[in-house]
Amino acid sequence: MSAPVIVPVALGARAYDIRIGSGLLQQLGRDVAAAGARTAAVVTDENVARLHLDTVRASLDDAHLINSAAVIPSGEGSKSFKHLEEVCSRLLDAKIERGDVVIAFGGGVVGDLAGFAASILRRGVRVIQVPTSLLAQVDSSVGGKTGINTKAGKNLIGAFHQPSLVLADTDVLDTLPDREFRAGYAEVVKYGLIDDAGFFGWLEKHWGNVFQGGADRTKAIATSCASKASIVGRDEFETGDRALLNLGHTFGHALEAAVGYDGARLVHGEGVAIGMALAFQFSVRLGLAAPEDAQRVVDHLKAAGLPTRIQDIPGEVGDADRLLDLMAQDKKVKAGRLTFILARGIGRSFVAPDVPPQNAREFLKAALDGSITG
Ligand SMILES: O=C(O)C(=O)C[C@@H](O)[C@H](O)[C@H](O)COP(=O)(O)O
Ligand SMILES: [Zn+2]
Numbered sequence: 001m002s003a004p005v006i007v008p009v010a011l012g013a014r015a016y017d018i019r020i021g022s023g024l025l026q027q028l029g030r031d032v033a034a035a036g037a038r039t040a041a042v043v044t045d046e047n048v049a050r051l052h053l054d055t056v057r058a059s060l061d062d063a064h065l066i067n068s069a070a071v072i073p074s075g076e077g078s079k080s081f082k083h084l085e086e087v088c089s090r091l092l093d094a095k096i097e098r099g100d101v102v103i104a105f106g107g108g109v110v111g112d113l114a115g116f117a118a119s120i121l122r123r124g125v126r127v128i129q130v131p132t133s134l135l136a137q138v139d140s141s142v143g144g145k146t147g148i149n150t151k152a153g154k155n156l157i158g159a160f161h162q163p164s165l166v167l168a169d170t171d172v173l174d175t176l177p178d179r180e181f182r183a184g185y186a187e188v189v190k191y192g193l194i195d196d197a198g199f200f201g202w203l204e205k206h207w208g209n210v211f212q213g214g215a216d217r218t219k220a221i222a223t224s225c226a227s228k229a230s231i232v233g234r235d236e237f238e239t240g241d242r243a244l245l246n247l248g249h250t251f252g253h254a255l256e257a258a259v260g261y262d263g264a265r266l267v268h269g270e271g272v273a274i275g276m277a278l279a280f281q282f283s284v285r286l287g288l289a290a291p292e293d294a295q296r297v298v299d300h301l302k303a304a305g306l307p308t309r310i311q312d313i314p315g316e317v318g319d320a321d322r323l324l325d326l327m328a329q330d331k332k333v334k335a336g337r338l339t340f341i342l343a344r345g346i347g348r349s350f351v352a353p354d355v356p357p358q359n360a361r362e363f364l365k366a367a368l369d370g371s372i373t374g
Pocket of ligand 2: 187
């Protein structure tokens with residue numbers, strides 16, 4: 001077993017490490033004990049529990065930690081008030097004190113829900129993120145965004161609550177269903193599109209190896225985490241640059257809400273893939289980016305088996321006005337005006353707070369009637 005790659009997140013008093021490598025689940029108990037906790041509560045979902053909970057609890061037992069587990073149903077539907085209440089009750093039953101830790105052991109849904117529960121339990125207890133999906137390893141476990149969804153929109157109730165450690169065990173990715181791995185890959189591509197054209201070019205050549213596993217997969221995860229750590233390190237609370245991490249999400253979140261968070265139709269990473277294709281095509285329409293760049297984005301996402309068009313979502317999602325209504329709840333809205341993340345090219349994304357709503361409506365109409373190709 002080789003030493004893990006360590007990516008620091010430089011946040012002063014809230015600084016922490018992201019450890020990426022093989023065999024980290026087996027060492028979790030040691031890390032929790034080193035953090036000075038006596039008791040640990042694992043929050044996980046049914047799929048992860050079936051495959052890996054025994055390993056994690058054995059590791060906590062070996063380190064003589066009192067431990068318990070709360071298992072929630074898998075899927076975006078668990079990011080709800082109902083499951084938040086349930087998880088908080090379980091943490092209170094387990095008598096988690098302020099010096100103890102919550103272990104968010106799962107994909108993005110578990111990380112966001114357990115992180116949010118930890119942020120409000122006794123006004124804040126530590127959370128260790130142990131992400132088990134590609135999406136969670138490269139994105140949602142890092143940076144402290146936690147929360148739940150409501151009918152009005154995605155992640156509208158939540159808090160910033162940084163983890164005290166992130167342990168990304170790359171072994172667990174081998175048990176991920178293909179569709180989930182692909183969805184996580186959309187967030188990997190995002191980092192190239194934001195500000196690293198070299199990384200995007202590397203992904204175009206090596207994405208097959210990233211899917212297969214091994215050194216290129218670890219490199220892609222570490223590069224993604226380093227990119228996220230750098231952005232979060234300079235704008236923890238999203239007052240500026242951090243909004244870049246929302247590339248593809250203005251459209252993507254509206255689409256997820258439009259299908260009622262039905263993971264059978266659309267999972268988060270797929271929404272982000274369609275959203276990034278739309279963000280580039282919108283940038284072309286606004287005269288900001290070259291059509292060849294938008295085409296490269298679409299081609300790469302398609303090659304990796306990701307959807308790139310609203311029409312790729314099974315069933316109805318509604319018209320342009322419905323999607324714009326959903327976008328009006330986006331957290332980037334300022335004084336009622338939508339903010340988009342647009343691009344001047346691959347690796348040249350920027351925050352655009354001043355896009356006229358009429359342009360967005362016309363673009364969405366064109367996207368929905370199929371007159372945007374690629
Ligand atoms: O960490 C961030 O900042 C992100 O925007 C990362 C996103 O990929 C992630 O989906 C995040 O949860 C979206 O945040 P939101 O504030 O737009 O709900
Ligand atoms: Zn995302």
